[in-house]
Amino acid sequence: MKKNIIQKLIDEKKYFEIRKYLNDLNIVEVSELLNQFESSELIMIFRLLSKNRAADVFSYLDSEHQEMIIKTMTDVETKNIFDELYFDDIVDIIEEMPSNVVKKILKNTDAKDRHTINLLLKYPENSAGSIMTTEYMDLKKNMTASSAISKIRNVVEDMANVYTCYVIDESRKLEGVVSLKELITSEDDEPIQNLMNRNVISVHTNDDQEKVAEIIKKYNLIVLPVTDNENRLLGIITIDDVMDVVEQEATEDFHRMAGISPVEESYLKTSAFTMARQRISWLIVLMISATFTGRIISKYEDVLQSVVILSSFIPMLMDTGGNAGAQSSTIVIRALALGEVDTKDTFKILKKEFLISFIVAIVLAAINFLRIITLTKTPLNVAITVSVTLIFVVIISKIIGAFLPVVAKAFKMDPAIMAGPLITTILDALTLTIYFRFATMFLSNVIK
Amino acid sequence: MKKNIIQKLIDEKKYFEIRKYLNDLNIVEVSELLNQFESSELIMIFRLLSKNRAADVFSYLDSEHQEMIIKTMTDVETKNIFDELYFDDIVDIIEEMPSNVVKKILKNTDAKDRHTINLLLKYPENSAGSIMTTEYMDLKKNMTASSAISKIRNVVEDMANVYTCYVIDESRKLEGVVSLKELITSEDDEPIQNLMNRNVISVHTNDDQEKVAEIIKKYNLIVLPVTDNENRLLGIITIDDVMDVVEQEATEDFHRMAGISPVEESYLKTSAFTMARQRISWLIVLMISATFTGRIISKYEDVLQSVVILSSFIPMLMDTGGNAGAQSSTIVIRALALGEVDTKDTFKILKKEFLISFIVAIVLAAINFLRIITLTKTPLNVAITVSVTLIFVVIISKIIGAFLPVVAKAFKMDPAIMAGPLITTILDALTLTIYFRFATMFLSNVIK
Numbered sequence: 001m002k003k004n005i006i007q008k009l010i011d012e013k014k015y016f017e018i019r020k021y022l023n024d025l026n027i028v029e030v031s032e033l034l035n036q037f038e039s040s041e042l043i044m045i046f047r048l049l050s051k052n053r054a055a056d057v058f059s060y061l062d063s064e065h066q067e068m069i070i071k072t073m074t075d076v077e078t079k080n081i082f083d084e085l086y087f088d089d090i091v092d093i094i095e096e097m098p099s100n101v102v103k104k105i106l107k108n109t110d111a112k113d114r115h116t117i118n119l120l121l122k123y124p125e126n127s128a129g130s131i132m133t134t135e136y137m138d139l140k141k142n143m144t145a146s147s148a149i150s151k152i153r154n155v156v157e158d159m160a161n162v163y164t165c166y167v168i169d170e171s172r173k174l175e176g177v178v179s180l181k182e183l184i185t186s187e188d189d190e191p192i193q194n195l196m197n198r199n200v201i202s203v204h205t206n207d208d209q210e211k212v213a214e215i216i217k218k219y220n221l222i223v224l225p226v227t228d229n230e231n232r233l234l235g236i237i238t239i240d241d242v243m244d245v246v247e248q249e250a251t252e253d254f255h256r257m258a259g260i261s262p263v264e265e266s267y268l269k270t271s272a273f274t275m276a277r278q279r280i281s282w283l284i285v286l287m288i289s290a291t292f293t294g295r296i297i298s299k300y301e302d303v304l305q306s307v308v309i310l311s312s313f314i315p316m317l318m319d320t321g322g323n324a325g326a327q328s329s330t331i332v333i334r335a336l337a338l339g340e341v342d343t344k345d346t347f348k349i350l351k352k353e354f355l356i357s358f359i360v361a362i363v364l365a366a367i368n369f370l371r372i373i374t375l376t377k378t379p380l381n382v383a384i385t386v387s388v389t390l391i392f393v394v395i396i397s398k399i400i401g402a403f404l405p406v407v408a409k410a411f412k413m414d415p416a417i418m419a420g421p422l423i424t425t426i427l428d429a430l431t432l433t434i435y436f437r438f439a440t441m442f443l444s445n446v447i448k
Numbered sequence: 449m450k451k452n453i454i455q456k457l458i459d460e461k462k463y464f465e466i467r468k469y470l471n472d473l474n475i476v477e478v479s480e481l482l483n484q485f486e487s488s489e490l491i492m493i494f495r496l497l498s499k500n501r502a503a504d505v506f507s508y509l510d511s512e513h514q515e516m517i518i519k520t521m522t523d524v525e526t527k528n529i530f531d532e533l534y535f536d537d538i539v540d541i542i543e544e545m546p547s548n549v550v551k552k553i554l555k556n557t558d559a560k561d562r563h564t565i566n567l568l569l570k571y572p573e574n575s576a577g578s579i580m581t582t583e584y585m586d587l588k589k590n591m592t593a594s595s596a597i598s599k600i601r602n603v604v605e606d607m608a609n610v611y612t613c614y615v616i617d618e619s620r621k622l623e624g625v626v627s628l629k630e631l632i633t634s635e636d637d638e639p640i641q642n643l644m645n646r647n648v649i650s651v652h653t654n655d656d657q658e659k660v661a662e663i664i665k666k667y668n669l670i671v672l673p674v675t676d677n678e679n680r681l682l683g684i685i686t687i688d689d690v691m692d693v694v695e696q697e698a699t700e701d702f703h704r705m706a707g708i709s710p711v712e713e714s715y716l717k718t719s720a721f722t723m724a725r726q727r728i729s730w731l732i733v734l735m736i737s738a739t740f741t742g743r744i745i746s747k748y749e750d751v752l753q754s755v756v757i758l759s760s761f762i763p764m765l766m767d768t769g770g771n772a773g774a775q776s777s778t779i780v781i782r783a784l785a786l787g788e789v790d791t792k793d794t795f796k797i798l799k800k801e802f803l804i805s806f807i808v809a810i811v812l813a814a815i816n817f818l819r820i821i822t823l824t825k826t827p828l829n830v831a832i833t834v835s836v837t838l839i840f841v842v843i844i845s846k847i848i849g850a851f852l853p854v855v856a857k858a859f860k861m862d863p864a865i866m867a868g869p870l871i872t873t874i875l876d877a878l879t880l881t882i883y884f885r886f887a888t889m890f891l892s893n894v895i896k
Contacts, residue, residue: 026647028667153633162629163611180628181610185601199474219476220688222670239687240668246691247786250698254782257702260775267783268796272803279775280808283842286771287812288819293763301756308749311759315741315766315876323734323869327708327727334702335715338695348716355720360728364735371736394731421771428763 002029003036010041019048027053031060043072055084063096070101079108086160087113088133088241091120128212129205131245132226132235137165141175141193145186152180161238164223167196172232174200174225202227205234209245214339216242253337257330257419286425293428300436307443309378313386314432320364321393321431322424325401328353329423332405333415343410349402357398361391385442389435396434397427450477451484458489467496475501479508491520503532511544518549527556534608535561536581536689539568576660577653579693580674580683585613587640589623594636600628609686612671615644620680622648622673650675653682657693662787664690701785705778705867734873741876748884755891757826761834762880768812769841769879770872773849776801777871780853781863791858797850805846809839833890837883844882845875 002025009018022030022045030049034042034057046069049057058066058081070078082090082105090109094102094117106114116134123129137159139148152162165183167176176196186195202225203212216224216239224242226235252262261278297304297314304311332349335341341349369387372378378386401423405415450473457466470478470493478497482490482505494517497505506514506529518526530538530553538557542550542565554562564582571577585607587596600610613631615624624644634643650673651660664672664687672690674683700710709726745752745762752759780797783789789797817835820826826834849871853863 024647026649026667149632156629156633180632181604184597184628184632185604199472201474217688217691219474222687239691240665240670243665243687243691243694246694247698250695251782251786254702254705254778257778260779266786266788267779268789268793268800272800273807275779275800276804276807276811279772279804280811283768283771283775283808283812284815287764287768287816290764290767291819293767294760297763298757298760301759304759305753305756308753309746311749311752312742312746314762315745315880316735316738318763318766319738319741319873319876320731320735322872323731324727326869327731330702330705331708331715331723334699338699338714340714341716345716352716352720352723356724356727359721359724360731363724363728364731367732368735371739421774424770425767428767432763 002033006033006037006045010044015048018045019050022049023053027056028060030057035062035065039068042068051080052084055081059085059089059093063093066093067097067101070097070104075104075108078104082109082113086133086135087116087120088131088160090117091130094121123205126209127205128203128207128209128226128237129235131209131212131241132205132237133160134235135160136223136225136233136236137162138168138172138233139165139178139192141167141169141191141196143192144188145183145190145192145195146188148178148183148192149180152183161223161236164236166200166225166233166236167192168233171230174202174227174231174233176200177225200225202231203237204228209242210249212237213242213245213249217246249337253333253416256414256416257333282421286421289425290428293425293432296429296432296436300432300439303436303439303443307382307439309382310385310435310439314435316368317386317389317393317431317435318428320390321397321427324357324360324394325397325423325427326419328357328398328401329405329419332402333419336405336409336415343406346403346406349406350399353398353402354395357395360398361394364394365390381442385435385438388442389431389438392434392438393427393431396430397423400427400430450481454481454485454493458492463496466493467498470497471501475504476508478505483510483513487516490516499528500532503529507533507537507541511541514541515545515549518545518552523552523556526552530557530561534581534583535564535568536579536608538565539578542569571653574657575653576651576655576657576674576685577683579657579660579689580653580685581608582683583608584671584673584681584684585610586616586620586681587613587626589615589617589639589641589644591640592636593631593634593638593640593643596626596631596640597628600631609671609684612684614648614673614681614684615640616681619678622650622675622679622681624648625673648673650679651685652676657690658697660685661690661693661697665694697785701781701864704862704864705781730869734869737873738876741873741880744877744880744884748880748887751884751887751891755830755887757830758833758883758887762883764816765834765837765841765879765883766876768838769845769875772805772808772842773845773871773875774867776805776846776849777853777867780850781867784853784857784863791854794851794854794858797854798847801846801850802843805843808846809842812842813838829890833883833886836890837879837886840882840886841875841879844878845871848875848878 005021006018009021034045037045042065046054058069094105097105106117109117120129135158137152139151148165156162163180165178165180166174167178169175176198177200178192178196182195201215201219201221203215205226205228212224222239224237225233226237228234255262261281332341365387368390369383372383372386373380404418404423408415408418453469454466457469482493485493490513494502506517542553545553554565557565568577583606585600587599596613604610611628613626613628614622615626617623624646625648626640626644630643649663649667649669651663653674653676660672670687672685673681674685676682703710709729780789813835816838817831820831820834821828852866852871856863856866
């Protein structure tokens with residue numbers, strides 16, 4: 001739609017109209033539009049943007065489009081853009097660029113900024129330090145409300161967030177927090193130390209981003225300060241960055257629960273070869289494990305030979321056990337991720353799953369029994385064997401499905417690996433063993 | 449820890465110390481602490497809170513604790529608390545309370561507030577209207593920056609967010625948006641109409657909360673205005689409420705993907721009976737579907753009787769097909785949920801999955817073939833049958849696993865139902881059919 005309008009204007013060389021059209025759009029919409037163009041046209045449209053919007057639009061572009069633009073820009077143009085960007089965005093961009101582009105970016109930043117960028121790049125991946133930015137508003141406690149407001153007025157353009165101001169001492173140690181709301185409603189000569197809240201919630205640069213998300217959510221914060229070992233303020237993390245973290249962590253869990261190594265890039269951008277590699281290791285492990293299930297069948301070959309009909313119930317029993325276990329493991333994995341339950345609740349979880357599985361097992365076994373004896377010509381003793389097996393399989397599956405994620409958590413592993421595929425493989429072997437044991441017991445008179 | 453300190457102070461009747469201890473804690477920490485006490489002690493500690501903190505603490509309590517407190521409070525106390533709360537929090541509380549408690553709450557609110565609450569309660573569940581609040585900052589375009597700031601100063605206490613102000617006309621139609629940052633940095637007599645941004649991004653009261661989350665994320669907003677059919681401003685939604693929406697939607701997808709009907713309450717609070725009901729319907733559907741897989745085995749009984757060893761590979765083939773399909777469906781379901789892909793990308797997705805599955809299938813089949821011929825005494829023609837089946841099964845599973853979620857989306861269904869359990873059941877039947885067809889072809893000389 002929008003792309004066609006611009007394409008038409010480009011073909012007609014109506015550059016002034018393009019500029020006018022882009023000015024009426026939101027920054028995000030302009031970047032969405034630019035992402036649809038390639039090389040020369042992209043650069044041409046980007047150059048038409050007003051100077052103050054160019055940097056903002058740039059920060060929303062795909063990394064390959066950012067790369068194209070940096071490569072064709074002059075040093076001055078590069079500097080103009082990177083001067084306007086926040087450090088957390090610069091770091092995100094640098095991490096995606098090839099080394100020659102990174103060199104060009106760093107060459108065109110001031111020595112001081114380069115120092116900050118290098119510091120931020122050194123924080124471990126997924127740490128608070130790696131997602132923070134350093135453009136925060138700091139005040140001193142002996143300032144008055146009005147002098148604080150004048151300071152804010154002067155630097156407002158360069159700050160990621162001016163609505164939450166942090167009070168620091170001479171050695172940059174965090175002493176308090178005060179909101180712009182409090183500053184504008186207080187008397188002009190009120191000292192900051194009377195206004196500030198000394199009970200500041202903060203995180204350490206090395207804290208995991210998952211902890212950052214938990215704290216922001218728990219305390220309903222918009223901004224969270226990040227400090228070092230000496231409680232010196234180093235940066236801030238804003239809630240919109242945490243929203244990305246929450247989605248990223250959920251995505252990781254989704255993938256891990258399906259036996260896929262975490263994927264960093266979006267689906268369409270990851271190559272088929274990388275994706276194949278991310279999926280194959282678990283498939284190999286699970287394939288080999290499943291051969292043990294096969295051995296159980298071989299072991300009871302004589303039982304199957306005597307009562308051939310038994311084999312036709314194998315898929316139903318294996319699938320139902322797997323599904324029942326996957327339900328419990330999913331529920332528990334998600335409850336652990338959201339902090340609704342913890343390892344100390346193990347007993348409560350097992351008790352609840354036992355009750356649930358008991359109800360579910362009885363209903364399923366009853367339906368199954370009625371279906372077999374009314375719709376098929378299966379002998380009564382086989383129908384009983386299958387139904388009794390079903391009861392045990394469902395109960396055991398649900399309890400194991402709920403227990404393994406808690407065990408993983410207790411051993412500091414990610415509970416998400418104890419999901420569907422792994423649980424199913426474990427339960428398959430168990431299901432068959434239970435089935436053949438009952439069959440040997442209940443059908444001993446017909447087994448040769 | 450904290451609970452023990454308070455318990456000790458209660459036992460020693462040191463009420464002044466309790467008050468002092470609570471005053472040093474964050475609001476959220478106080479509510480966490482109160483949630484650990486029951487009835488009479490809870491009420492006693494709650495009454496010790498300073499008036500201006502009581503309402504905030506109250507809004508963070510569990511609903512059963514909120515209920516206990518309202519039941520024992522006087523009408524005046526109830527009014528004091530509910531006057532301080534934001535409407536979106538009041539509505540959340542009311543939705544959890546029994547009718548006698550709701551009556552007491554509504555009796556102690558002004559006629560005007562009661563009207564607002566009733567309006568908010570009427571919006572459909574999960575709509576923008578149901579999660580918005582009505583305490584927003586509105587300005588008129590002919591105001592000056594300084595008169596706007598004085599207005600903000602006067603009402604700051606009652607507003608959910610004063611950092612983003614909305615400009616409305618006489619009939620409350622949304623005309624623009626201006627930030628407090630812009631107001632404090634502009635000249636005192638600058639009219640708002642010169643400062644405001646007319647390109648306001650907003651949602652409709654009936655829009656789904658998922659759409660709200662998408663827009664907040666896409667445009668990096670902290671606040672989003674909600675309007676009616678005539679573009680009249682009715683409320684705002686803040687990013688912290690949207691964070692809950694994002695988590696809730698992810699949880700729903702996790703549950704649906706494991707064949708569980710959406711669970712509203714947290715794990716430990718939902719009864720075993722409710723949980724059993726939420727899980728049983730899919731288990732029944734899948735159990736009955738799996739019997740069709742069983743029929744395929746019965747149909748090829750003679751093949752199994754002739755080459756008994758074939759049955760021992762059934763679990764491995766079924767599991768690998770199911771796992772391969774579950775990987776693809778999970779990847780595609782999540783990519784659809786995040787908006788990384790859409791139905792228009794169907795062809796790209798299928799092409800990519802074909803490539804991935806081809807690589808994965810060849811590797812798995814090779815490993816499997818080598819394992820069978822080196823570690824077991826399986827005849828070569830059986831090993832070939834199993835390995836060729838594996839190649840076809842993996843490729844077909846991945847393509848079906850990726851295709852079904854996109855089909856669901858195209859038919860306006862939730863792609864998340866096309867996940868592991870359902871895919872596995874469909875693929876099991878397919879896997880066995882392919883297996884027995886190949887067996888009949890490759891092993892015709894040994895089959896009686």
